[in-house]
Amino acid sequence: xxxxxxxxxxxxxxxxxxxxxxxxxxxxxxxxxxxxxxxxxxxxxxxxxxxxxxxxxxxxxxxxxxxxxxxxxxxxxxxxxxxxxxxxxxxxxxxxxxxxxxxxxxxxxxxxxxxxxxxxxxxxxxxxxxxxxxxxxxxxxxxxxxxxxxxxxxxxxxxxxxxxxxxxxxxxxxxxxxxxxxxxxxxxxxxxxxxxxxxxxxxxxxxxxxxxxxxxxxxxxxxxxxxxxxxxxxxxxxxxxxxxxxxxxxxxxxxxxxxxxxxxxxxxxxxxxxxxxxxxxxxxxxxxxxxxxxxxxxxxxxxxxxxxxxxxxxxxxxxxxxxxxxxxxxx
Ligand SMILES: *Cc1c(COP(=O)(O)O)cnc(C)c1O
Numbered sequence: 167x168x169x170x171x172x173x174x175x176x177x178x179x180x181x182x183x184x185x186x187x188x189x190x191x192x193x194x195x196x197x198x199x200x201x202x203x204x205x206x207x208x209x210x211x212x213x214x215x216x217x218x219x220x221x222x223x224x225x226x227x228x229x230x231x232x233x234x235x236x237x238x239x240x241x242x243x244x245x246x247x248x249x250x251x252x253x254x255x256x257x258x259x260x261x262x263x264x265x266x267x268x269x270x271x272x273x274x275x276x277x278x279x280x281x282x283x284x285x286x287x288x289x290x291x292x293x294x295x296x297x298x299x300x301x302x303x304x305x306x307x308x309x310x311x312x313x314x315x316x317x318x319x320x321x322x323x324x325x326x327x328x329x330x331x332x333x334x335x336x337x338x339x340x341x342x343x344x345x346x347x348x349x350x351x352x353x354x355x356x357x358x359x360x361x362x363x364x365x366x367x368x369x370x371x372x373x374x375x376x377x378x379x380x381x382x383x384x385x386x387x388x389x390x391x392x393x394x395x396x397x398x399x400x401x402x403x404x405x406x407x408x409x410x411x412x413x414x415x416x417x418x419x420x421x422x423x424x425x426x427x428x429x430x431x432x433x434x435x436x437x438x439x440x441x442x443x444x445x446x447x448x449x450x451x452x453x454x455x456x457x458x459x460x461x462x463x464x465x466x467x468x469x470x471x472x473x474x475x476x477x478x479x480x481x482x483x484x485x486x487x488x489x490x491x492x493x494x495x496x497x
Contacts, residue, residue, distance in 0.1 A: 321452025
């Protein structure tokens with residue numbers, strides 16, 4: 167099986183913003199785009215993206231999961247990066263058109279079609295370090311993906327990082343390329359030094375998130391996770407899991423969580439921890455590494471509640487459970 171995100175559908179939908187107007191979206195080849203070497207995005211990182219999925223149900227229908235949330239977040243990212251704004255209806259049409267075009271290629275569960283809307287500043291103007299781009303490109307790529315957990319439920323090892331940050335504090339809620347480049351060195355160092363899978367960024371002891379996923383602590387019937395603020399990415403999966411947990415009668419505590427409290431709770435026998443994001447839904451965390459010491463979360467294996475919550479969300483996405491919150495849109 168090819169690595170996640172390396173296979174693309176041969177076409178994508180694309181719209182351009184020029185002379186204060188958006189063009190009508192078109193279906194074009196996804197092999198190449200043409201950019202001036204002085205394009206704003208290449209020098210000043212005016213770029214943002216989204217990640218969502220379409221699922222094939224047993225009746226053959228193709229269903230997009232919480233597309234409205236991803237569109238809103240992309241509008242917000244574009245605004246915070248001073249990229250041209252666009253109507254939600256434009257991106258909704260671009261997503262729906264391309265998914266419909268490749269409906270036959272949407273894999274069956276546990277696979278899905280991963281959808282990657284991207285927005286970049288294209289003005290050729292290297293003098294615009296402190297000015298927004300006047301033109302941009304919006305496109306929607308498709309990448310069919312398989313079972314994220316085909317290798318089994320191996321638990322993740324996270325290094326707790328209290329000194330560094332994932333990105334600049336005011337950029338946390340923007341899904342923008344520069345943030346991932348900014349987190350890469352700490353992640354590579356954590357891999358090389360302690361064989362960690364990910365870094366859990368905890369600036370000044372405040373447990374935030376990893377490079378590309380939100381962090382949830384599950385202690386018995388309670389889920390604890392950082393309350394929304396501008397310092398981290400507001401995951402759609404995070405919101406969905408918290409909603410499902412409330413539906414199941416769990417207590418959801420959105421609040422500050424310190425490294426100290428995290429380590430204290432993790433040491434108890436039935437505590438669980440997980441990372442949430444569109445690609446994996448919920449990935450179990452088995453080990454926290456802090457100041458050279460390794461602490462198992464609970465017994466270090468994939469938690470029962472983690473797996474139950476993941477299944478509940480998968481069941482909705484795959485059309486096996488009632489979609490009572492209206493999260494699915496038929497393409
Ligand atoms: C995309 C992303 C997430 C997860 O968001 P979802 O909407 O659940 O996919 C979390 N953190 C970061 C930094 C991300 O880029």
